[in-house]
């Protein structure tokens with residue numbers, strides 16, 4: 467499944483509800499383009515998902531659907547390892563060890579922990595705080611050199627690097643120190659359609675703020691038409707035009723056109739024409755993905771098989787790293 471010699475790449479997405487076009491543009495799209503250059507390992511991060519309350523039946527369904535979506539987006543299970551995080555116990559096992567070198571101070575300073583604690587004030591649990599250590603374990607178990615993520619994960623990636631360096635210094639070289647692969651320009655942070663000063667998020671209370679990967683054509687076009695734009699009427703990518711720039715980032719991601727081509731295409735046309743074109747481009751691009759995902763979801767046997775083989779392949783790599791870690795920290799392994 468993975469070839470020797472290529473560098474390893476790891477990333478994951480949480481099965482915590484609808485996947486947005488922000489998740490796609492910031493992360494999943496790159497999962498697909500990087501699969502030939504790297505040995506790619508992609509997980510459905512269900513252990514992370516339960517750090518905020520989940521409906522168990524929905525979590526099970528979302529896990530299967532996310533696996534189908536990965537494949538429908540173009541991730542090839544014959545080239546990459548695709549698995550469900552909770553199927554590989556090494557993730558929790560390494561988390562325990564890394565917890566002993568992670569400090570509460572650095573974890574409580576994480577922006578995402580602070581944001582989620584404010585949002586879920588009734589459920590500020592230890593898992594929420596430990597989220598980045600589990601994420602570090604995900605990455606370090608596979609000795610990943612590269613981690614494609616959106617800009618909001620940059621801080622967690624820096625913590626991963628700190629933990630890897632700290633462990634390597636204390637116990638001698640064990641982990642590869644990973645680099646982030648964050649899309650250039652606005653694709654790293656797709657903004658809310660209702661408020662372009664905020665990140666597009668699946669947990670937004672306003673459903674018009676985000677487009678999901680399963681929204682139908684009419685919904686996508688309606689949401690784009692309603693998107694908040696800026697004063698003026700010129701389709702131009704600029705700092706003082708956050709609404710229009712965000713739509714340009716979405717348009718370029720789905721059409722493959724450049725920013726300049728887009729500006730030229732809509733020169734002399736108003737926001738109305740542009741918003742409609744963005745909606746149509748997104749809907750056109752998502753239609754085949756949605757059809758393929760629906761087909762895959764009906765073939766549970768196939769998805770179960772991909773997950774099973776993925777978990778076995780992932781476990782083989784993960785156990786190797788874990789046993790190295792256990793030896794380094796002094797756990798008796800029957801030598």
Ligand code: TYM
Nearest residue numbers: 477478479480488489492493511604615616654655656666
């Ligand atoms: P999750 O599911 O919250 O997000 C999945 C990916 O989508 C990116 N993303 C965005 N990119 C651009 N614009 C947006 N508005 C936007 N919203 C989300 C996120 O940056 C992420 O790359 N903690 C991870 C899941 C994870 C993980 C890992 C990632 C678990 N273990 C190990 C990398 C390596 C997360 O945020 O998932």
